[in-house]
């Protein structure tokens with residue numbers, strides 16, 4: 083039954099808000115990122131290049147918090163926001179995007195690597211904890227973010243511009 087259950091837009095908005103509060107309770111700081119409506123970024127810019135991925139709040143990821151009152155206030159003001167979360171020191175997100183991303187993933191031999199994974203619009207995020215200092219870097223199909231370098235990530239169940247949702251693979 084769950085598989086053919088279609089979420090309405092409002093239900094998804096409530097679910098995203100609920101997830102934002104749940105992350106905060108688990109100690110994961112969050113901040114609102116512009117959501118997607120009718121296939122477009124809610125920032126309202128005509129040629130937005132980061133649809134559904136850039137901060138609503140001025141300070142961006144620096145405003146991320148686990149304060150539930152603040153989170154409730156943000157989501158009241160911007161009820162269709164996506165969830166952004168800064169990657170703390172040592173935590174990296176490997177963003178494999180599209181066909182190139184799939185190839186990079188195979189080339190790196192990560193198929194058997196067990197870690198937290200979320201599907202995105204065109205690929206997936208792998209979360210890894212590593213004792214290394216790496217700058218945000220990109221290679222073909224793979225974007226590495228995090229490690230306390232100011233990177234942030236969009237968390238499930240946020241909306242992707244493709245019409246899909248970010249989802250944990252569990």
Ligand SMILES: [Zn+2]
Nearest residue numbers: 123125130133
């Ligand atoms: Zn935008």
